Structure formats: C-alpha cells, structure tokens
C-alpha cells in the first residue's frame with residue numbers, strides 16, 4: 500500500500516497557495532494535516548475544484564461538522580469539512596466561519612454524502628444550508644425545540660415533557676373514542 | 683373445602699382466576715426491548731449460567747404480538763420512546779412490564795436533553811430493577827416477584843381500564859409543578 504510521502508503536505512500547500520490565494524484567509528499545517536480557513540465568497544467553486552482538479556482530487560468527504568465558538572471568536576460558528584483523496588492519499592481540513600442567523604452553502608451537489616451530515620449540523624447546531632433539498636431534523640425528534648449542541652442550550656435540556664404528547668399521539672384519538680363510547 | 687376429603691386426591695377445587703394466574707405466571711414470553719448496555723446483562727440471564735428457563739420464560743419473543751412481558755433494557759431516548767410505545771401497544775393483553783436499569787427507571791446518569799427521564803412517563807411499569815447494570819440475579823428476582831403478582835391477579839379485573847386512565851394522565855400532565 501502506498502503511504503503519504505513526507506513532503507506531500509508541503510506540495511499541497513504550495514499548490515493551494517498558487518491556485519486559490521484569493522479564496523482562503525489562512526492556511527497552516529496542524530498535526531500532519533493541512534488546515535484552511537476559507538472565505539465564504541467562491542466557497543463552492545473552491546470546493547468543486549478541490550474535488551475535480553488535478554493535483555488535488557479530494558473525492559471523499561470524510562466528515563462535515565460544526566463548532567460553536569460563542570464567547571471565543573467573533574464569528575460564532577465554524578463549519579468544518581474533512582476531505583480525503585483516494586488518488587493521492589492526502590487529507591485536508593477546511594473551516595468556514597458562519598455568523599449567527601447566517602446560512603452556509605450546501606456542498607450536496609459536489610459530494611452527495613453531505614446530505615445527512617448537513618442535516619445533522621442543522622439539527623444540533625441550527626445552521627441552515629442553502630441549496631439542501633430537505634433541511635429537517637435528523638437526530639432529534641420532530642417537534643423538538645432548540646438546537647442542543649449550541650453552547651447556550653442548557654445541558655439538562657429545556658424540560659422535554661412537551662414531547663410526551665407527540666410520543667403518545669397515535670393513541671390519543673383512540674382513547675378519546677373509548678371515552679365517548681363509554682358515555 | 684370438604685369435597686376433596688370425600689373424593690380423595692384425584693382432583694382439587696380452586697377458582698378459575700387462580701388456575702389462569704398459575705398458568706400465566708409460568709409461561710411468560712418476554713420481549714427484550716434492548717437499547718443499551720443493560721441488555722448485555724439480559725443475555726447472561728438467558729444463558730445456562732443463570733437460566734431464565736427455570737421460571738418458564740426462556741422463549742424470548744422478538745415480535746411483540748406473541749409476548750406477554752416487556753423487558754425494557756437500557757436508555758430510552760425521546761426518539762426511541764414512540765417505538766417502545768408502539769411495541770407496547772402491539773402486545774396483546776394481558777401484558778406486564780419490567781423496567782431494568784437506572785436508565786429505564788429514571789433516566790439514570792443521562793439527565794440530558796435527549797433521554798426520557800423514566801419510561802413510566804409513557805407506559806405503566808410493574809417492576810423496577812435498580813442498578814447500573816443490575817446483576818442477572820436481580821432481573822430473575824424481579825421476574826419471580828412479578829410471577830407472584832401475576833398469580834394474584836383476577837381475570838375479572840383486567841387492567842385495561844387502569845391503562846386508559848394512566849394514558850389520560852400522561853397525555854394531560856399536571857403542569858402546575860413545572861410552571862410554578
């Protein structure tokens with residue numbers, strides 16, 4: 500099996516600097532992985548060429564997640580994309596800062612696998628993705644109030660007893676029918 | 683009764699409820715509703731080391747329709763609760779519930795935004811087994827205690843009416859405590 504060549508990250512950074520110097524804010528190498536802080540303008544073009552163009556060929560979206568930096572950074576959220584290239588075996592991490600109430604661009608047309616991770620980020624962090632076909636909750640039940648991985652969400656929840664009604668909903672009508680019948 | 687005295691040991695007089703209760707208590711078919719680590723404990727209850735077959739409950743019924751006894755083993759999240767509720771509804775009467783582990787009884791250590799704080803908010807429970815996880819002996823103990831309870835139940839007094847009331851209470855919770 501081929502491994503990662505030691506100079507590969509340096510080459511990658513060189514190539515990215517040559518091609519996308521206008522689209523990125525900051526680039527560094529962190530724990531053996533190239534980390535890019537991307538600009539929101541042209542973000543989709545950057546992603547598209549990272550996937551399709553030589554010498555990058557990042558054909559796999561390994562993970563898509565988000566961090567809430569409230570009280571730490573000026574811009575509250577960061578959406579994080581982890582890419583892997585099965586051609587060159589290199590990996591890269593992209594960060595995109597998203598302010599509160601701002602929408603992120605969906606990369607679903609570039610990597611189909613972004614569908615559920617983006618829904619998960621919406622569910623738990625409350626970041627909406629423009630261009631996603633179904634921006635609904637994935638993990639928490641429908642009807643849940645709030646986005647539980649936000650730093651300002653109380654750790655014990657808001658008191659989720661309101662959900663019990665929807666749990667029992669399918670039989671509520673049945674019970675009412677029974678009651679009417681017994682009258 | 684005097685009748686046995688006259689006719690010898692060839693038969694015994696009893697009430698129909700006692701016979702039915704006796705038959706029911708030795709033929710429980712458990713539905714293991716296993717969602718987390720407590721279910722590992724139930725697996726060892728099933729093995730010959732602890733041997734739930736001694737109490738007539740060796741046949742785990744993975745379809746709720748054929749089950750009499752629901753064993754809720756593990757953490758129930760709000761997302762899972764409708765599934766548990768549906769499984770419970772699907773079981774035919776008479777039915778009983780044993781709630782195994784701190785998680786199922788009270789939410790346990792998961793006092794969080796996602797975990798149902800005790801399954802008795804949704805379905806009626808007959809036996810609670812504390813512990814994290816409980817020892818297999820404790821699950822067997824709960825089963826034996828439940829058998830005692832079953833044998834005392836009257837067939838003229840189905841619990842169904844109670845269940846409708848229980849449901850009403852769950853659907854219209856007393857919110858005064860939360861609001862004050």
Ligand code: SF4
Pocket residue numbers: 718719720721755756757782783784785786790813814815816
């Ligand atoms: S009570 Fe303990 S062992 Fe049982 S499901 Fe909860 S965490 Fe797991």
